[in-house]
Amino acid sequence: MKVSLSWLSEILEESLDERIVSDILQSSGIEVEQIDEVKTDFNKVVIGRIINHEKHPDANRLFVVDVDLGREVKRIVTAATNLSVGDIVPVALHGSRLSTGTVIKKTKLRGILSEGMFCSPNELGFGKDHSGIMILNDEKFQIGSDLASILGEKDYVLDLSIPANRPDLMSVVGVAREIGAKLRLMVKIKDFECKYSNDLSPIKVRIDFPEGCMVYLGQWIEGVTIKPSSPFVAERLKKVGIRPINNVVDCTNYVMFLLGHPLHAFDMNKINKRVIVRRAFDDESLALLDGSEVILNENDIVIADESGPIGLAGIMGAGNSEISSTTTDVFLEAAIFNHINIRRTSRRLGIRTEASIRFEKGLYWKDVSEIISFASKMIASTSGGILHKKIEIDGKLPESSKEIFLVPEKVNYMLGTTFSKTDIQESLQKLGFKVECKDRLFKVTSPTYRLDIKEAEDLVEEVARFQGFEKIPSTLPGEPMPGFLPKRIELINRIKSYFANNGFTESISDSLISMEDVLKTNTISMQDTDKATFIEDRVIKVLSALSEEHSVLRTSMLEPLTMLLKRHLNRQIYDISFFEVGKVFKKVNNSFSEENLLGVIATGKRQLDPWRLYVEDKNWSFYPFKGIFENFFRSFGIIDWEISSDVSYVFHPSISCSFVVKDKKVLEIGEVNPRILHNWEINQTLFYAQLFIDKFLDLLEFKNTKHVFSVFPAATRDISILVSKEIFYSKIRNEIKMLNCPILENITILDVYQGKGIPEDMKSITLSLRFRSEEKTLSNEEITEWIEKIIKKLKDSLGIQIRSVNN
Numbered sequence: 001m002k003v004s005l006s007w008l009s010e011i012l013e014e015s016l017d018e019r020i021v022s023d024i025l026q027s028s029g030i031e032v033e034q035i036d037e038v039k040t041d042f043n044k045v046v047i048g049r050i051i052n053h054e055k056h057p058d059a060n061r062l063f064v065v066d067v068d069l070g071r072e073v074k075r076i077v078t079a080a081t082n083l084s085v086g087d088i089v090p091v092a093l094h095g096s097r098l099s100t101g102t103v104i105k106k107t108k109l110r111g112i113l114s115e116g117m118f119c120s121p122n123e124l125g126f127g128k129d130h131s132g133i134m135i136l137n138d139e140k141f142q143i144g145s146d147l148a149s150i151l152g153e154k155d156y157v158l159d160l161s162i163p164a165n166r167p168d169l170m171s172v173v174g175v176a177r178e179i180g181a182k183l184r185l186m187v188k189i190k191d192f193e194c195k196y197s198n199d200l201s202p203i204k205v206r207i208d209f210p211e212g213c214m215v216y217l218g219q220w221i222e223g224v225t226i227k228p229s230s231p232f233v234a235e236r237l238k239k240v241g242i243r244p245i246n247n248v249v250d251c252t253n254y255v256m257f258l259l260g261h262p263l264h265a266f267d268m269n270k271i272n273k274r275v276i277v278r279r280a281f282d283d284e285s286l287a288l289l290d291g292s293e294v295i296l297n298e299n300d301i302v303i304a305d306e307s308g309p310i311g312l313a314g315i316m317g318a319g320n321s322e323i324s325s326t327t328t329d330v331f332l333e334a335a336i337f338n339h340i341n342i343r344r345t346s347r348r349l350g351i352r353t354e355a356s357i358r359f360e361k362g363l364y365w366k367d368v369s370e371i372i373s374f375a376s377k378m379i380a381s382t383s384g385g386i387l388h389k390k391i392e393i394d395g396k397l398p399e400s401s402k403e404i405f406l407v408p409e410k411v412n413y414m415l416g417t418t419f420s421k422t423d424i425q426e427s428l429q430k431l432g433f434k435v436e437c438k439d440r441l442f443k444v445t446s447p448t449y450r451l452d453i454k455e456a457e458d459l460v461e462e463v464a465r466f467q468g469f470e471k472i473p474s475t476l477p478g479e480p481m482p483g484f485l486p487k488r489i490e491l492i493n494r495i496k497s498y499f500a501n502n503g504f505t506e507s508i509s510d511s512l513i514s515m516e517d518v519l520k521t522n523t524i525s526m527q528d529t530d531k532a533t534f535i536e537d538r539v540i541k542v543l544s545a546l547s548e549e550h551s552v553l554r555t556s557m558l559e560p561l562t563m564l565l566k567r568h569l570n571r572q573i574y575d576i577s578f579f580e581v582g583k584v585f586k587k588v589n590n591s592f593s594e595e596n597l598l599g600v601i602a603t604g605k606r607q608l609d610p611w612r613l614y615v616e617d618k619n620w621s622f623y624p625f626k627g628i629f630e631n632f633f634r635s636f637g638i639i640d641w642e643i644s645s646d647v648s649y650v651f652h653p654s655i656s657c658s659f660v661v662k663d664k665k666v667l668e669i670g671e672v673n674p675r676i677l678h679n680w681e682i683n684q685t686l687f688y689a690q691l692f693i694d695k696f697l698d699l700l701e702f703k704n705t706k707h708v709f710s711v712f713p714a715a716t717r718d719i720s721i722l723v724s725k726e727i728f729y730s731k732i733r734n735e736i737k738m739l740n741c742p743i744l745e746n747i748t749i750l751d752v753y754q755g756k757g758i759p760e761d762m763k764s765i766t767l768s769l770r771f772r773s774e775e776k777t778l779s780n781e782e783i784t785e786w787i788e789k790i791i792k793k794l795k796d797s798l799g800i801q802i803r804s805v806n807n
């Protein structure tokens with residue numbers, strides 16, 4: 001929201017300093033993002049009166065004009081046809097610069113020296129009209145005065161960040177109220193004089209979509225003359241970023257910035273019988289004022305007549321009803337539209353206007369009829385039209401003021417202050433609240449424009465804003481504040497700490513990504529259209545996406561981590577290990593699901609103490625990556641898991657596995673499918689793991705456990721066995737553990753071999769068994785007895801063959 005200092009000064013009738021204004025707004029909780037010094041975009045343009053006007057002796061289309069500039073008379077040759085003796089006009093002298101960038105110089109035209117140039121509205125930036133010279137027949141323009149000085153040669157524009165719940169601040173009056181409350185100044189707006197009529201409007205209004213439009217008002221201004229706005233109005237609009245167009249349209253923009261309520265002016269002669277507020281039809285098209293054409297749906301609100309739509313409600317008018325140079329009758333609109341509909345339409349179509357921004361925040365209702373009356377009088381006054389007093393209206397203005405009871409002591413209790421009842425009462429009254437004292441309570445009635453005031457706590461905040469947040473003392477709590485993290489959060493933090501301590505870097509990415517990235521990460525072949533269609537059907541799409549890059553929700557953690565990896569590779573960073581905890585989202589059978597996942601990627605060289613690794617171990621490979629997760633499971637007290645080949649298609653079919661605990665697949669780990677790497681144009685091996693956090697946390701027992709270390713020595717035995725290549729090590733380990741051997745401390749796999757000397761359907765596995773007792777030193781006979789039991793168990797259950805047993 002932009003507001004000029006001169007505009008604030010005018011309606012507060014006080015010369016304001018930009019720094020004081022900024023301090024007041026900042027202390028009131030209104031952020032001042034920027035203060036810009038602005039000047040008129042033209043110079044050396046003075047006010048003159050034409051005292052002589054005659055045809056050029058040597059040119060039929062030129063005129064020789066003498067203009068009085070107060071202290072001197074200048075002669076100017078012009079082709080303008082709208083000048084006559086007595087007109088007051090802007091004159092650009094030799095060396096002046098216009099808004100268009102043109103620099104004026106003396107020159108001879110058909111033998112007569114022209115000492116300057118008369119200016120059109122377009123050349124001064126006051127509108128698009130360049131058909132004739134701008135006439136300034138107003139007592140404010142003194143002959144010989146500099147035009148820039150009259151308009152305010154230097155001004156300041158404050159760029160404010162308005163809170164979403166304060167639509168009243170989207171106006172000059174709203175900002176002036178805040179400043180006036182602190183400086184004890186009243187807001188005063190000058191009214192306009194015009195001609196009136198009691199004739200009824202031939203255009204009636206009707207609301208067919210009451211959920212989308214609570215109330216609609218229209219007023220008729222007859223006999224208007226379309227011309228450029230006065231320099232005062234035009235320059236004021238330019239300072240806040242609005243391009244002047246003509247006197248009628250500029251009045252609607254002027255009132256919108258002044259009072260905060262968007263208006264729209266229709267050419268009344270282009271409206272067929274009546275104005276109807278209705279839903280748009282699906283696939284209905286509308287050509288807007290900016291020349292664009294939009295396709296609408298039933299959630300959009302349109303302003304229509306008997307022939308079709310003539311405006312997109314709350315956003316922009318249509319080209320078929322715009323004000324033009326031939327307009328003689330104006331139908332002025334003011335309405336309250338549903339802010340949710342306006343926001344959705346604006347976002348979906350990608351159209352953000354000053355009007356839509358205000359409607360999106362919500363508008364107050366009480367003063368709509370007063371606002372349209374003020375704007376109608378301004379239009380009639382500046383265009384020479386006749387205002388028809390009767391306002392056409394449909395809908396009902398709801399009561400928006402609200403009574404709240406406030407205990408004065410509550411203010412000091414919540415703020416930690418010692419404000420008196422008088423201070424509290426005056427604070428609220430200065431901010432426009434009506435305060436009545438009832439016993440020990442304040443009965444407070446909020447102004448109609450303060451839609452954000454709903455309860456007593458809001459009034460406490462208002463007192464703090466008015467008195468100044470700097471008056472609230474900074475104190476420490478008198479008692480220790482209890483606090484704790486939920487157990488689930490503690491465990492997730494512990495998971496993060498484990499991977500951070502093992503050389504991985506945490507990443508935090510957006511849940512919204514592009515469909516292209518989803519397909520690249522989930523489609524094994526980009527030519528597989530059936531697969532791509534299946535994936536798209538499972539993706540949750542955003543209805544009103546800000547961009548294609550943020551149009552769908554991620555379906556796995558591999559998608560954002562691969563995007564992050566690709567950015568690093570593009571910057572020639574090849575040694576990468578990241579992890580991220582977050583949610584993934586999927587659509588299954590027309591229902592939505594979300595799941596918590598830990599995603600981990602690693603590629604290139606290992607980041608943790610590489611100088612302590614063997615040369616061949618410095619690069620990431622499957623087993624070191626898998627070992628990270630084995631130790632991770634053990635650190636959480638999980639020591640029994642099975643290895644399965646059941647993994648997602650994003651993994652390499654033969655260099656991957658899953659961890660299954662108590663019949664639940666908790667982890668998938670392995671090398672990323674090379675075809676997915678090809679989709680992303682990644683030319684190095686990438687390892688990825690995804691931990692299903694919800695399933696993992698369900699496995700944990702939230703209790704303290706302790707381990708007693710034995711003081712007696714351990715004994716190790718190595719067993720080499722032949723087993724079917726279809727049997728995994730986890731199956732062998734589980735069979736051994738079923739014996740419940742009290743002295744078996746650990747089982748480690750030393751070697752797996754397939755090849756020469758081994759049958760094709762078999763593989764050789766060497767196991768290391770470590771035995772230890774907590775009570776005594778084990779004898780060789782005790783260990784041998786358990787070795788024989790283990791061998792018998794494996795032969796009976798898995799059909800193994802013993803190759804060797806070594807001490």
